[in-house]
Amino acid sequence: MKKSIQLGLATTAVAALLSSCKTQQNGQTKMVLHNTSEIVLPQKAVEISRKAIANADKSTNFPILLHGNDTIPAQVNDLNGDGKWDEIFLVTDFSAKEKKEVELKWSETDPKFTVRTSVRFGKRAAKDQPVKPATEEILPANEVHKALGYQRYQTDGPTWENDKVGFRHYLDGRNAKDVFGKKTPGITPENVGINAKGEVEDDYHQMYDWGRDIFPVGNSVGLGGFGLLVDNQIKRLGILPTEKVNTIETTTFKIVSEGPENSVLSYDYHNWKVNDNLYQAHETTSIWPGMYGYQNTVSVDGLKGNEQLLIALSNINNTNPLQEVEAGDFVCLIQHGHLTYDKQWILGTAIIVPKKGYKGFIEAPKTGEITQSFLAKFDVKNNETVTYYAVAGWELSADPNFKDATYFANYVTTLAKQLTAKVEVKVN
Known part of the structure; x- marks a missing residue:
């Protein structure tokens, strides 16, 4: 019942992740995730539209979101059933007003994050x-x-x-x-x-x-x-x-x-x-x-x-x-x-x-x-x-x-x- 295009979770050191997953070195995307509120947001769900990603043609690969020395667990969702993912879905913590600078890379290998849903x-x-x-x-x-x-x-x-x-x-x-x-x-x-x-x-x-x-x-x-x-x-x-x-x-x-x-x-x-x-x-x-x-x-x-x-x-x-x-x-x-x-x-x-x-x-x-x-x-x-x-x-x-x-x-x-x-x- 698990779909091969989906992936998962668990914060991992970048070095360990990159050593186990073959990532593409070109087509990297940088983004900023900004908590606009004055409150702390633990385990906040964030959806990033495919339309916002310049190299979205990498539809068969897995997103790797790097924040400093940490990896933010993420997955892609095909919401309309056309065989192409529509969004990157992630869950992460934010302090009040925090801005996270994140680098998106694509892995040809499923990183196998811990399953939590x-x-x-x-x-x-x-x-x-x-x-x-x-x-x-x-x-x-x-x-x-x-x-x-x-x-x-x-x-x-x-x-x-x-x-x-x-x-x-x-x-x-x-x-x-x-x-x-x-x-x-x-x-x-x-x-x-x-x-x-x-x-x-x-x-x-x-x-x-x-x-x-x-x-x-x-x-x-x-x-x-x-x-x-x-x-x-x-x-x-x-x-x-x-x-x-x-x-x-x-x-x-x-x-x-x-x-x-x-x-x-x-x-x-x-x-x-x-x-x-x-x-x-x-x-x-x-x-x-x-x-x-x-x-x-x-x-x-x-x-x-x-x-x-x-x-x-x-x-x-x-x-x-x-x-x-x-x-x-x-x-x-x-x-x-x-x-x-x-x-x-x-x-x-x-x-x-x-x-x-x-x-x-x-x-x-x-x-x-x-x-x-x-x-x-x-x-x-x-x-x-x-x-x-x-x-x-x-x-x-x-x-x-x-x-x-x-x-x-x-x-x-x-x-x-x-x-x-x-x-x-x-x-x-």
Whole structure:
């Protein structure tokens, strides 16, 4: 599932890197990465467009970014699937107002940086067939979990993770987002959710050295799922687990990129029927190292003007008031408590949503297509993208301070300010 054009991470001495990787000595590019903000930016994601690089024809080679005696881990992403990379993606630390002078070289050899993001997706062709790795899927309306009578997908759908936390998407028609708590920074095993016979098996609701699934979803759409408010009626993207025919005619899924610095997933929901209307929805999910969360970007076409976009925060087991805090360009909806299965552990969850278009939040009713959730409302236009973030801080993660509600809230609001901060890229 790893794409050969992708690469990875881990800061390494330049001398060691150059001794192990054959680099091209011509066509070098110098650039300046400038943190324009007054705040420190740890593990800040930076995207450099292909159009900004003069020698971008080296599309089959690997970028090496040199900053003094250090190497900044980077990878190239082909976002539109045309076989040519569209951006260089990197994650690095910035002090306040820092300018990093960086030299870009191209290596004919993959430098094999440490892997800190990953996507796992497996499916089986029939109930008696073993699960096999896959990079894409097309799901018709009549082939959802309940209609098939068995679970086709490993972990109910794709999982994605970084060095801090993992998530999964219920591709089987429910389209909810779940949380894997991670106790270690390494990538979780590829066979999670598969038994020795290659069958789909729910083995991730028990504790392993790496962690486990910790988040109850029920009939919510989990942490960061979305839907629509149509004529003040809450409408789910897809169906409840008891239903046999999807409200979405065809769902397509694809792993766009899987690299050590960044992994990207894409979903298209074709002819999503709500009342007498058909919508076309698109979703892109991205994750990079260092953040206890993921980025999601969604858009909907076919809007008639009587709809609002809903972004969800499951509140199962929550007994504390929801916090609504403005930070940077965002509004943070934060909850904290024993939000895990059977209330075993303390977990903080949050969605960080843009101020633009935000119209407050509602709580879902106890019955209906989406329940047990807080729902952030947005005024949107056709095909207008909304980018937001979903965050999960578990007390058994690498940061035990998430046990404290104030600490988690501060983490979320600080992260929102860091996400607001801009890094300018100047190519010489």
